[in-house]
Amino acid sequence: MSVQERRARERAKLRSEILSAARELFVRDGYENFSMRKLAEKIEYSPTTIYLYFSDKADLLSQLCEDSFAKLVQQLETIASLTTDSVDGLRASMLAYVEFGLKNPSNYQAIFMLPDAMLAAKPGRRLAPEGAGMRVVDCLGRAVQDCMRKGKLRKADAEGTAQAIWAALHGIHFVAGGTSGVSVGPPRSTSGPSR
Amino acid sequence: MSVQERRARERAKLRSEILSAARELFVRDGYENFSMRKLAEKIEYSPTTIYLYFSDKADLLSQLCEDSFAKLVQQLETIASLTTDSVDGLRASMLAYVEFGLKNPSNYQAIFMLPDAMLAAKPGRRLAPEGAGMRVVDCLGRAVQDCMRKGKLRKADAEGTAQAIWAALHGIHFVAGGTSGVSVGPPRSTSGPSR
DNA sequence: GTGCCATACTTAACGCAGTTAGGTTAATGT
């Protein structure tokens, strides 16, 4: 029995080495300069070895992004647990979201900006919306619900509101990431809380 | 002189044939299934011929998207010229923007969602923000200014507001294009105009 | 210890991609 366990451990280890090398390459060079062959060279294995651990390129990248997003979810949940004021919590979550996108552009792009078919080449994959991406919206939804419960936000469909916020955040990320003048930062105090 | 003109005309004609064939392929099959060779086969020329008209794949796609966006700009300007009420005009523009994105997903993706490096592989290309994309924001900005002039919108930085709206629209497009429940349509009358 | 078998990994290859170099043809200007 022990030998199987060791083998499984080694297998898992190499798998995660591949993933982390892939992340490094992907983040450094971006999607369009990432290739299985370069990854293979980096990990000093033959290209085909990767296919013993991932069914194809899309699968590998999906795993990568899922992992990345799990981190964001974790951050959001930490924020939620640390914050006392619900509005502050929502604000911090929103900020964390945009900052995450800006600090992990490759991963953000991979999850949210690449055409579906690129990541989910095979039918039924489609990780972004149903996987960790949705968990992010859930986090926002909880923050929104919190605000509504405390009367800080007009009561309405929380999930819809969360999606609207997410939409805005996604847009903000795009604009802020570009060359525009929109800046991302703590709320300026020139105007009181709206709505 | 006339012979040069004829040549130039023919040249321009083939160029636009290439572009329209490319658009067809690109819209039908999406970015990741588009290839210069397939395009060549469709137009019944050798692959290398395309390179006599476009410096590379990124160049070709840039032209394609620039054209597409010119159409959107045109639509937006028509709307602006037809509308009497400035708020209606802004609303119609916003709706037109999102609808354009939904009805031309491949082009929209190409311009706004693909990583920069894919379209602007060579330095100094970067069509999306500085080209037609920016003209779209200008359109929105004019609509916003109109609303502000008429007192329908709190007076503030018009361009900044336009960018914020654009950001939200971009996000809405993304969410609405996915599997979420957010719907795009004329404003529901359950709540009065906000702000 | 010997033979067996699964597992891990590799080499070689296929088909397709973007792109370039060099050659061919045909129309034009002289």
Add this chain to the structure above:
DNA sequence: ACATTAACCTAACTGCGTTAAGTATGGCAC
């Protein structure tokens, strides 16, 4: 009639994702 030039093509290079088939290795039954 001849030289030039533009338009276009064939052939090839490099790199890609992926598959098929092979080789070594290390644990196991006898």
